Amino acid sequence: MSKEKWVEKYRPESFEEISGNSKAVKKFVKWAKKWREGTPSKKAVRLVGPPGVGKTTAAYVLAGEFGWEVMEMNASDERAKDIVERLAGTASSSGTLSMGTGGRRLLVIDEADNLHGNADRGGKAAITKIIKGSSQPIVLIANDEYGMSGGMRRNTMKIEFKHPRQGEVVKALQRVQRREGFKAYKNALREIARNADGDVRGAINDLQSIAESKLVGGQDVLRKDDVDLGDRNREENIWKLLNSVFRNDDFSKLLRVKRDLDSDITPDDLLHWVDSNLPKKYDGEDLVGPTRYLGRAAVYLGRVSTSGNYSLWSYASEMSTLGVCVNKPFQSAPQYRGPEMFSMLSKARSVRNKQNSLTRKISDGYFVSEDMAVEMIPYLKLIFSSDEEQAVRIAHRLRLSEDEVGYLGGDPEIADKEIKEVREIDEDEDEAQVSLGDF
Numbered sequence: 001m002s003k004e005k006w007v008e009k010y011r012p013e014s015f016e017e018i019s020g021n022s023k024a025v026k027k028f029v030k031w032a033k034k035w036r037e038g039t040p041s042k043k044a045v046r047l048v049g050p051p052g053v054g055k056t057t058a059a060y061v062l063a064g065e066f067g068w069e070v071m072e073m074n075a076s077d078e079r080a081k082d083i084v085e086r087l088a089g090t091a092s093s094s095g096t097l098s099m100g101t102g103g104r105r106l107l108v109i110d111e112a113d114n115l116h117g118n119a120d121r122g123g124k125a126a127i128t129k130i131i132k133g134s135s136q137p138i139v140l141i142a143n144d145e146y147g148m149s150g151g152m153r154r155n156t157m158k159i160e161f162k163h164p165r166q167g168e169v170v171k172a173l174q175r176v177q178r179r180e181g182f183k184a185y186k187n188a189l190r191e192i193a194r195n196a197d198g199d200v201r202g203a204i205n206d207l208q209s210i211a212e213s214k215l216v217g218g219q220d221v222l223r224k225d226d227v228d229l230g231d232r233n234r235e236e237n238i239w240k241l242l243n244s245v246f247r248n249d250d251f252s253k254l255l256r257v258k259r260d261l262d263s264d265i266t267p268d269d270l271l272h273w274v275d276s277n278l279p280k281k282y283d284g285e286d287l288v289g290p291t292r293y294l295g296r297a298a299v300y301l302g303r304v305s306t307s308g309n310y311s312l313w314s315y316a317s318e319m320s321t322l323g324v325c326v327n328k329p330f331q332s333a334p335q336y337r338g339p340e341m342f343s344m345l346s347k348a349r350s351v352r353n354k355q356n357s358l359t360r361k362i363s364d365g366y367f368v369s370e371d372m373a374v375e376m377i378p379y380l381k382l383i384f385s386s387d388e389e390q391a392v393r394i395a396h397r398l399r400l401s402e403d404e405v406g407y408l409g410g411d412p413e414i415a416d417k418e419i420k421e422v423r424e425i426d427e428d429e430d431e432a433q434v435s436l437g438d439f
């Protein structure tokens, strides 16, 4: 069995091989056809959805099917100036851009939601500028569309990718398993898919690590009993957790990974892992929010050691993970609502209605099921009652009404507070001086 990562080795090469998300794929293809005819309604699309569901893969498959050359860049790797120089440089060195690929190049900008803070504002402006001036199709990829600037959203067409259903994930696993040439009972694959919660990449990685550890010594079939995901390497789980804390806001995944790890790591160790990696991700003011929460985790740990009350441990690990995740830098932007929506919300006075609308917003905003959203409400209450600055960010991200903010224990006025500031940020971006021709 090869040691190469199966997710790479068996990356789908045709749309049929992409499990689930058929509606999104159809919309994507329709947009590309318009480009081919020279009449795109939008120059760029944004593929939005949770990690590991096939967004990047779909972009590559599309390019392959249309005979377009791909140019990929990671939004967070580059600052505005570098983006401009790199693209301008490539354009001039490649001359006409035709290069035998039907004259088209697909620019894929990954992690388009991962530009944070003032330093990256120029980066967002540069991307918006690239989109506006481009003569080539562009794909932005993001887990959280509200991590993109208003300019980026306004200039792109949204295509939403979702977690494929369990059966679809099983199909993806079967494809890999058959091509790798071993046998597996369907209930084993189902179990892996169930654990992966719709994350196809995670499911294939799990299949590989289980197969590599179990299909030894003459065993040639993978059985359900082999699927003991608790066996997974502790360190691998820690990296997964850090990735969930820092890279995206997929709470269901974060909670799942955290649950998997809880019995393998003490809250002290967890705090140190997060603390020592934080400065690698952020600097300056961006460190303030997450560090405050690590500080609170340390206070709880201190109380545990002086009082011997270990029930406080869980608060410490929640502060170090969920607290840091929610409070890492994030630039949200307002989405305008029609008057009907306002009146609908203002009628929703009862606690029950408030809970329902809140649950829906949390579920949409953090890509989690409504059940999971209900579980998150106590954490949000904790934040809203103790940290106004962070509450403002969350209120904006989820576009909470005054009533909903009040329900979470925050000051209802913060529902409106940041709208002005956020709008100013957008305008700044549009005015930022970035010059770039077609890439």
Ligand SMILES: Nc1ncnc2c1ncn2[C@@H]1O[C@H](COP(=O)(O)OP(=O)(O)OP(=O)(O)O)[C@@H](O)[C@H]1O
Residues within 6 Å of the ligand: 006, 007, 008, 010, 011, 012, 017, 018, 019, 020, 021, 049, 050, 051, 052, 053, 054, 055, 056, 057, 058, 141, 142, 143, 164, 172, 200, 201, 202, 204
């Ligand atoms: N829907 C899918 N069908 C089949 N394989 C998939 C699917 N989604 C992901 N994979 C597998 O997982 C790998 C990673 O997927 P991909 O990079 O497309 O995810 P993504 O949605 O772009 O994630 P991220 O948001 O983290 O960039 C692929 O190479 C492929 O092997």
